[in-house]
Amino acid sequence: MKVVIGCDHGGFELKEVLSAHLKDKGFDVVDVGTYDTNSVDYPDIAQKACEEVTSGRCEWGVLICGTGIGISIAANKVNGIRCALVSNEYSAEMTKRHNNANMVAFGGRVTGPDLAKHILDAYVGAEFEGGRHEKRIEKISALEG
Template identity: 45%
Template sequence: MRIAIASDHAATDLKAELRDWLIEEGHEVADLGPEPGESVDYPDYGRKLADVVSEGTAERGIALCGSGIGISMACNRNPEIRCALVSEPLSAALAREHNDANVIAMGARLTGGEMAKACVTAFLSTDFAGGRHQRRVDKLSFLEN
């Protein structure tokens, strides 16, 4: 699977850990930055990630910042993105199954590497259920209209 990953400066270590692990698992990973040691603004990296996923360059995205909150808000400014803030595997699986999430966000200050990997595994291995959920997901793109 083609996966894009981005973070702010608070989450570069977790980003690198997840990127390397995903590559070992056989995924194609686009690391959108930043490099360790740079102080950056999470909205810039949330937008980069959202653009790559909405354009179809990546099938899924992983957004990281200190809490996961700010970068998830930034991603969700793009109407093609359904980014869910997750902290454990059940929320990651339900985000896919019920909400057809195409991006997950996590907080590096709140979620350790092993839990983050468990969340990513659930996110990538769960299919969207469709059915009654499709109607609800369709409405998400039209909330501003």
């Protein structure tokens, strides 16, 4: 399975950890940057990563900035993206099961690497339940302009 990962300078270290973690689990990881800690604008990275998902080249993605807030807001401006900022395993599992989120965001300055790996594993291990949640996803999609 091909997944995309991207970050700004505030998420670079965590991106490196999560990218390696995904590769260890057998995922084909597309890294859209950034590739060091030099300052970049998170909306640019979010756009690149989201295009990988909306085009179908990647099935889902991971975004990281300092808090995860800015990059998740930017991602959610892209039609077809449902990005959840996750900070615990339960939220990560439920965003896949109930919201069918196709992107998850982390705060590189607020979530430690070990916890982030556990959170990502919870997301990866969950499956969308469909059913009553499907109509809610359709209503979310209808909000897109």
